[in-house]
Amino acid sequence: MDSLDIVFTGFLISALRSATPLLLTLLGECLGQRTGVINLGAEGQMLVGAMAGYGATAAFGNPWVGLLAGAGAGVALSAVHALLVVGAQANQFASGLAVWMLGFGLSAYFGAALVGQQVTAFDSIDVGAAAQWPVIGSVIAGMTPTVLLALLLVPVIGLWFYRTRTGLRWRAVGESPAAARAAGVSPATVQIQAVLVGGLLSGLGGAALSVDYTRTWAEGMSAGRGLVAVGLVIVARWNPWWTLPAALLFGGAEALSLRLQTADTPISAQLLHILPYLVSLVVLTLTCLRRSDSGTPAGLKAVMDR
Numbered sequence: 001m002d003s004l005d006i007v008f009t010g011f012l013i014s015a016l017r018s019a020t021p022l023l024l025t026l027l028g029e030c031l032g033q034r035t036g037v038i039n040l041g042a043e044g045q046m047l048v049g050a051m052a053g054y055g056a057t058a059a060f061g062n063p064w065v066g067l068l069a070g071a072g073a074g075v076a077l078s079a080v081h082a083l084l085v086v087g088a089q090a091n092q093f094a095s096g097l098a099v100w101m102l103g104f105g106l107s108a109y110f111g112a113a114l115v116g117q118q119v120t121a122f123d124s125i126d127v128g129a130a131a132q133w134p135v136i137g138s139v140i141a142g143m144t145p146t147v148l149l150a151l152l153l154v155p156v157i158g159l160w161f162y163r164t165r166t167g168l169r170w171r172a173v174g175e176s177p178a179a180a181r182a183a184g185v186s187p188a189t190v191q192i193q194a195v196l197v198g199g200l201l202s203g204l205g206g207a208a209l210s211v212d213y214t215r216t217w218a219e220g221m222s223a224g225r226g227l228v229a230v231g232l233v234i235v236a237r238w239n240p241w242w243t244l245p246a247a248l249l250f251g252g253a254e255a256l257s258l259r260l261q262t263a264d265t266p267i268s269a270q271l272l273h274i275l276p277y278l279v280s281l282v283v284l285t286l287t288c289l290r291r292s293d294s295g296t297p298a299g300l301k302a303v304m305d306r
Helices: 003-034 042-060 063-087 092-114 134-141 145-163 165-175 177-182 187-213 225-235 240-262 269-273 275-290 298-305
Strands: none
Touching (some): 003 042, 003 165, 003 187, 003 225, 003 240, 042 063, 042 187, 063 092, 063 187, 145 187, 145 240, 165 177, 165 187, 165 298, 187 225, 240 275, 269 275
């Protein structure tokens, strides 16, 4: 490969690794919002997933155990949100904020003992095709199993959501709970399932962040990624297929920010740190200004209009 290919390959790998925790959380939030449930607690779910995943990896020496533990912690915390908004009909925004704060507190308390511990990380994927396709092979070889898992989940969830009867039921609940109920579908059951799946994916995203991407634990380490995911669902048009490019907006901007910092640019490191959030905010603002309401699930509009 020439120098340009090497630079492009390295940047793409960095962008994919950075985008992976956000992509997993974004997929979960996309499914939840399509059934008419907004979960601001995705940030807290990422934090407990990151803490539980890192702790389990440190204890068992296996990053796969860490991913499972993170996913389980995310499901457990999302059950609180499901109980409040579906069971008790609580305000979704208030419940999400409560879950966020609960996740932050729990992760900070139980994660204090994890600071400074080392974990066994994933190895990069060994791909023999790198010789035949230098750029593609090098990108794949630079991935870890977590990145590959997140990329595979996009088409799996996309096909399930749009090509299966269960996916149709979920979309029907998001468009009109009354019509879905008349067709024999329980909106409450579907929404609980969607919130729990969202918790699983956001917890998995948190574990991917601590176990695979940063390979460390720090209090509040999700740094707003869960909230960014809630907003980027609009950019993705509530479509699982569009979650990857939406997540890559953040991942590419963060990769660029890190490269500029290592290149001794005169721009302040603090300003460069906000670049991925600024890019996400700008794209979200432009999307909101230019889009019509046709892509918003009708059930979600009703929640936002309350």
